[in-house]
Amino acid sequence: MPPSTETLTAERILEATEEVLRRHGPAKATVVDVARALGVSHGSVYRHFRTKAALREAVTKRWLDRTTGMLAVIAEADRDPEARLREWLAALFEAKRRKAGDDPELFATYTVLTGENVDAVVEHLTELTDQLTRVVQDGIDAGAFTVTAPATTARALFQATALFHDPGYAGEWEKPGAEEEFTALLDLLVRGLKT
Amino acid sequence: MPPSTETLTAERILEATEEVLRRHGPAKATVVDVARALGVSHGSVYRHFRTKAALREAVTKRWLDRTTGMLAVIAEADRDPEARLREWLAALFEAKRRKAGDDPELFATYTVLTGENVDAVVEHLTELTDQLTRVVQDGIDAGAFTVTAPATTARALFQATALFHDPGYAGEWEKPGAEEEFTALLDLLVRGLKT
Numbered sequence: 001m002p003p004s005t006e007t008l009t010a011e012r013i014l015e016a017t018e019e020v021l022r023r024h025g026p027a028k029a030t031v032v033d034v035a036r037a038l039g040v041s042h043g044s045v046y047r048h049f050r051t052k053a054a055l056r057e058a059v060t061k062r063w064l065d066r067t068t069g070m071l072a073v074i075a076e077a078d079r080d081p082e083a084r085l086r087e088w089l090a091a092l093f094e095a096k097r098r099k100a101g102d103d104p105e106l107f108a109t110y111t112v113l114t115g116e117n118v119d120a121v122v123e124h125l126t127e128l129t130d131q132l133t134r135v136v137q138d139g140i141d142a143g144a145f146t147v148t149a150p151a152t153t154a155r156a157l158f159q160a161t162a163l164f165h166d167p168g169y170a171g172e173w174e175k176p177g178a179e180e181e182f183t184a185l186l187d188l189l190v191r192g193l194k195t
Numbered sequence: 196m197p198p199s200t201e202t203l204t205a206e207r208i209l210e211a212t213e214e215v216l217r218r219h220g221p222a223k224a225t226v227v228d229v230a231r232a233l234g235v236s237h238g239s240v241y242r243h244f245r246t247k248a249a250l251r252e253a254v255t256k257r258w259l260d261r262t263t264g265m266l267a268v269i270a271e272a273d274r275d276p277e278a279r280l281r282e283w284l285a286a287l288f289e290a291k292r293r294k295a296g297d298d299p300e301l302f303a304t305y306t307v308l309t310g311e312n313v314d315a316v317v318e319h320l321t322e323l324t325d326q327l328t329r330v331v332q333d334g335i336d337a338g339a340f341t342v343t344a345p346a347t348t349a350r351a352l353f354q355a356t357a358l359f360h361d362p363g364y365a366g367e368w369e370k371p372g373a374e375e376e377f378t379a380l381l382d383l384l385v386r387g388l389k390t
Contacts, residue, residue, distance in 0.1 A: 156380040160355035168363050185351040192387030
């Protein structure tokens with residue numbers, strides 16, 4: 001156990017937890033492993049996260065929040081709503097594809113963790129559809145979109161693009177033609193908004 | 196083994212195989228079980244299907260073809276393309292939902308079998324998107340749809356509705372609101388076709 005020199009923050013614990021999960025896998029990783037990686041006692045970790053389950057939930061939320069934060073910047077930008085919508089959906093697809101492709105072990109780890117933390121996932125999906133609702137509402141306000149129910153429409157847009165963001169489809173994302181199929185779908189959906 | 200009185204046809208073997216798979220599960224069902232259910236020797240079964248794998252593939256195709264056949268009637272009907280498109284996608288959703296809900300053991304069995312017979316599934320999905328392409332083409336010819344690439348559009352429609360026909364989402368199909376969400380999605384897509 002290397003001696004700890006930095007202050008032990010929740011963020012440092014979450015960083016270490018992610019690395020421990022990646023290395024040991026979600027089935028074997030323990031709080032003791034996390035404490036060892038940080039050079040602290042496991043009691044110190046428990047002062048920040050009262051149970052192993054709470055720690056795993058927090059690390060899951062942190063992972064999901066990274067995507068939410070990145071997309072919020074796009075959703076709230078001061079730009080043409082159609083361009084924002086396209087960029088938002090493309091960024092979601094690209095973020096998921098990169099996560100799955102660049103670090104498959106970590107992606108598999110988070111697939112297990114999200115399965116354990118359904119509430120965190122539901123909250124995440126609500127945040128994402130709220131962002132989309134905002135873009136659709138802006139499009140309606142600007143007269144660019146002619147749909148009437150922004151929240152219902154946002155949900156339909158999110159569901160329609162499931163193939164390009166639901167982790168269950170990760171195996172499809174690197175196939176030839178995936179990019180063209182995504183664009184064709186996006187074009188059809190944008191047409192639907194603008195009729 | 197009850198004595199067999201009817202002629203042993205491929206169709207009778209496939210029917211019996213489905214029942215044996217349902218009862219024993221895909222991991223345990225054997226050709227001997229099928230032969231026993233029919234009151235014939237396993238050699239008689241092998242005269243129709245040369246291997247256990249061939250039998251399992253044939254029963255998978257038969258199951259997939261039932262849906263294809265039902266949908267072909269809708270795709271080829273002499274009716275307004277928009278109504279046909281809506282009916283086709285609703286019938287696909289309903290057929291899948293019924294299969295998953297009415298007989299979960301058989302549905303789980305076929306989930307295993309389709310995983311084993313990827314070629315049969317790819318062929319099935321091609322047949323379905325070909326049917327959709329025909330409906331889209333008819334809509335273009337009738338001046339009702341203003342899209343230009345029927346095959347690409349058909350694929351986008353099929354992918355956009357994955358949540359309502361991909362067996363991986365079966366757990367979502369009985370949730371409250373699923374029907375309304377499906378309708379909202381369909382409305383958005385039809386708007387996109389008609390711009």
